[in-house]
Amino acid sequence: MEEALDYRNWPAERLVTRVAELEAKLKALTQEAKGLPVDSPSQSGSAKRRAKKAKKDSPNAFDASRYSTRFIALKFAYLGQRYNGLEYVANNPTPLSTVEEELWKALHKTRLIFPTGEAAERGEISWEGCEYSKCGRTDRGVSAFGQVVALRVRSARPVPGLEPRKKKTGDVKEAAQEEEAETTEEPEKEFDPIRDELPYIQMLNRVLPHDIRALAWCPDPPEGFSARFSCEERRYRYFFTNPAFAPGWLDIEAMQDAAKRLEGLHDFRNFCKIDPTKQISNHERRIYHASIEEVDMRRHPVGSNGQDRSIDVQTPKLYSFNVNGSAFLWHQVRNMVAVIFLVGQGLESPSVVSDLLDPEKTPTRPKYEMASDAPLVLWDCIFPEKGDPERGRDNTKLADADGGDGKFGRNGIMDSLWTTWRQRKIDELLAGGLLDLVASQGRQTSLGEGNGAESHRSTRIFEGANSARAIGKYIPIMQKERMEHFSVINARYLEKKNLKDVEKAAGQSVEADE
Template structure:
């Protein structure tokens, strides 16, 4: 039997998603909790790996098991074994052909950026921060230039393992809620550090260092060294994969992010 889970986590206390020898990752915590319910080892595969400090409102994973448990066991039971900062939101049987990563036709990210002279206190670890005033209009003009199919090599980490830097961006928006800027991106897939590098570039434009046309230049030059520095992971949220409706999985419900900004 193949089971899919919807997971949310605060990445502040974890060393990223992917399991590692020293432990301390979200995958390590989840697999240990699943083992407590399944009575044996359980390996999970996720829709999108996240780096240390990055959060997720709707990570999706799948695993195979021969044991029969009620779906509540895969939710409340697993949550009782998980550390603070990570929780299973739902569990659902899926077809054997379903794959959390390869069945996704897109992925969504959000970046929250606090824009004020003082560093965050209450939001520490959950938002990025920039102290100089930013111009929303020019960042919106710049983000619109990211839409469509492009070679995003200028926004790719040096150790990125993706086979191709060519991705299709279907959403790249910036809005402002008081002193918080909200960046939303949706694409067929993302390169390593791509969102954080995009945010860094848009901030350079927003503070007046560059014009919106700089985005076009960077896309054409395909040189990471010419773009802005990688922005902090603190404000980055993986909002989940996009699946075809026939898989029947729950839609992500992370409107609380919007509610917190009002």
């Protein structure tokens, strides 16, 4: 007689296989007793296939219906150099992945979202059914330290009337204790919407790329909250050095004058790229604040090479162009920075900003190059409390809600950010050390000096990149060739779109006739 087996310690997969095996034996015995032909070995393979299917449909399979969900706002940051911008567009392949792609993959892998629709069924990236919205759409190469999205995610809150799933265990004593606990009636503990919730920040940061970090989440966004439309202020910072290149000193005072002219409600048609797909006819935007500010450089990026530079006024300094506004047009910040850099180099007067803001004097945009993408950061997105006259400047609505246990310690946010920072810091120190070494050898000159003959041959333009661009003779902005009026660009797009729609409809009509 076969010895009785103890199935209590068996894993679920093995139990499923065992059940399928016993069912096959039982069927064979039944057929033998009835005088029917017994299944052949090839037929017994179907039992294995049923076992595999049973494995997929086993109680361990993830069942979204067993979980409650909640609507939250998620704040995260990313270094944008490795990404093709924030936004993912279906059926539009890009050379680099987007930040949204990586965020979706992390949310899907941690089973925090349950997308619906045909795209989700095909395993494609889709936010359908997630109540998803995003605040600021950054371009390729641009970073963000305060990006915000809103979406519906899985929650740890128990579903009313649904019994919790039994835990897998091989410990008989533990199983007995659980059974005893179930028979002992205790008042159900009230669910704390923050302390008892899933550790969203830690879960996401475990699977996100190292240069994308979840920072905080808001547990109770107000009714009707949208990460895009509820945001009342977006803050950008664009970093640069002075000198901008060697030699290439910038006039910070003139740049400050130019920046201040941007404040207020203005028509920024000459500081943006026209996107005809949006059909925008109103280019007025309000800038709350614009300034040039020196950045604290207690840790100098360039070593001192043993020299005392405490009174050296020509030591390189770090600055940022800070701009806060209600909303921004496509490439608006990078175009504003480009013009301010021209002012700083003495190629334009600060008054050129006023000229470009005057739609009567300058109805169409001059063809000038916008600034580089890498130094630009979406610094923060502000969501004010109701009735807040200061527009929520402290951004308290998005305070870290995970109890502070996801910031420090092993695998915390600071741990991973330190790794990224240290790698870049070593690169900076090595490059700075080499720069100092070369500067200390041979004839000693100031950063403001250079080859005079070369400087007369060609003008070099600083556009925020790591090096200046030689352009020959400089042509002032107001004398440059102009682009078409935005109404002409919009009309041409509509004409082409309508023509395509007509051709498509005609093609469908022909197919129907056939």
